[in-house]
Amino acid sequence: MFEAKKLPTVLTAEELLDKAFGRASKVGGRTPRERALNKLATVSNVLRDYFNKIIKSHPSYDNLPDFYKEMIDLVVGIRRIKKALAALNWANEMTQKIINKAVREIKGGKNPVQVLRSAYGRISSIIEQIDEELRFLNELKKTLREIPALTDEPTVVVAGYPNVGKSSFVAKVSTVKPEIASYPFTTKSIHVGYIELERGKRIQIIDTPGLLDRPLEKRNEIERKAILCLKHVANCILFIIDPTMDLKPQMKLLEEIKENFDVPVIVVYSKADLHDKRDLPAFSSVTGEGIEDVLKRIREVLKV
Ligand SMILES: Nc1nc2c(ncn2[C@@H]2O[C@H](COP(=O)(O)OP(=O)(O)OP(=O)(O)O)[C@@H](O)[C@H]2O)c(=O)[nH]1
Ligand SMILES: [Mg+2]
Numbered sequence: 001m002f003e004a005k006k007l008p009t010v011l012t013a014e015e016l017l018d019k020a021f022g023r024a025s026k027v028g029g030r031t032p033r034e035r036a037l038n039k040l041a042t043v044s045n046v047l048r049d050y051f052n053k054i055i056k057s058h059p060s061y062d063n064l065p066d067f068y069k070e071m072i073d074l075v076v077g078i079r080r081i082k083k084a085l086a087a088l089n090w091a092n093e094m095t096q097k098i099i100n101k102a103v104r105e106i107k108g109g110k111n112p113v114q115v116l117r118s119a120y121g122r123i124s125s126i127i128e129q130i131d132e133e134l135r136f137l138n139e140l141k142k143t144l145r146e147i148p149a150l151t152d153e154p155t156v157v158v159a160g161y162p163n164v165g166k167s168s169f170v171a172k173v174s175t176v177k178p179e180i181a182s183y184p185f186t187t188k189s190i191h192v193g194y195i196e197l198e199r200g201k202r203i204q205i206i207d208t209p210g211l212l213d214r215p216l217e218k219r220n221e222i223e224r225k226a227i228l229c230l231k232h233v234a235n236c237i238l239f240i241i242d243p244t245m246d247l248k249p250q251m252k253l254l255e256e257i258k259e260n261f262d263v264p265v266i267v268v269y270s271k272a273d274l275h276d277k278r279d280l281p282a283f284s285s286v287t288g289e290g291i292e293d294v295l296k297r298i299r300e301v302l303k304v
Pocket of ligand 2: 178207
C-alpha cells in the first residue's frame with residue numbers, strides 16, 4: 001500500500017548546504033591538507049546519504065496499484081515527480097565528481113585551502129540549481145498525504161449529484177466526518193470512513209465529490225477523483241438521488257455510472273423528511289428514517 005506519511009521532509013538548497021558544510025566545519029586534521037581532505041569526505045557522505053535517503057523514500061510509481069498510480073498522476077503528475085527525482089540523482093553524481101576531483105588535486109599537491117574553497121563554490125552552485133525540485137518534493141509530501149490509505153476491506157463508494165446528501169449519509173453511518181454544507185461541490189477530495197459491524201468486521205465507505213452529468217473528458221480534477229474511486233476501489237456503489245432537485249440529470253448520471261462501472265449499484269433517495277417519493281428506498285440523515293434499511297442493503301450486496 002502507498003503511504004505518503006513515510007516520505008521524509010525535504011530540505012531546501014540552503015538548508016542542505018548548511019547541513020553539509022556545517023558538519024564539515026567541525027572536522028579537523030593535523031595539517032591543512034588533512035583538514036581539507038576530511039572536510040571533503042564529510043561533505044561527500046552527508047550529501048550522498050541525504051540524496052539516497054530522499055530518492056529511496058519514493059516508491060516505484062509505475063508499479064503502484066492502479067488507484068494510487070492514477071490518483072497521483074491526476075493530482076501532481078508522475079512525470080513531474082520523476083523529473084524531480086532525476087534532478088536529485090544528477091546533483092548527487094555532480095557533487096561526488098566535484099569532490100573526487102578536488103581530492104585528486106589536493107593529493108597531487110595543489111593548495112588545499114584554495115581547492116576546498118573552489119569545490120565548495122561549485123557544490124553550492126549545483127545544489128542551488130535543484131532548489132526548485134527540492135521544494136517541489138517537500139510540497140509533494142503534503143499533496144500526497146491527502147490521498148487516503150485504503151484497505152482491502154469490502155468497500156462501498158457513495159456517489160451522486162452535488163449537494164444530494166452524500167457526506168451527510170457517510171457522516172451518519174461511519175467514523176469519518178466530512179464537511180457538509182448547503183451548497184454544491186462542498187466535498188473536494190475523497191474521504192474514507194469505516195462502518196463498524198459485529199465481531200470486528202468493517203465496511204470501508206468512501207465519500208466522493210459530487211458529479212455532474214457530463215462526459216469524462218469534460219470532468220475536472222475534483223470529479224476525476226470520484227471517478228477513480230468508482231473505477232478502482234468500489235465493490236459496490238451507493239448512488240444517492242435527491243428527489244427535491246431536478247431528477248433528469250441525476251437519472252442520466254446514474255445511467256452513465258451503471259454503464260461504465262462493473263459493480264452492483266444501489267440506488268436510493270435522500271432527504272426523506274422533505275418528500276414522499278417511495279418508489280425507491282428512501283432515507284433521511286436528519287431524522288434517521290430508512291438509514292438501517294440502506295445499511296442492510298449494502299451488507300447484502302457486499303455479502304458481509
Ligand atoms: N432535510 C434534509 N437535509 C439534508 C439531508 N441530508 C443532507 N441534507 C442537507 O443537504 C445539503 C447537502 O448535504 P451534503 O451532505 O453536504 O451533500 P453532498 O452530496 O455531500 O454535497 P457535495 O459534497 O457538494 O457533493 C446540506 O445542507 C445538508 O444539511 C436530509 O436527509 N434531510
Ligand atoms: Mg459532500
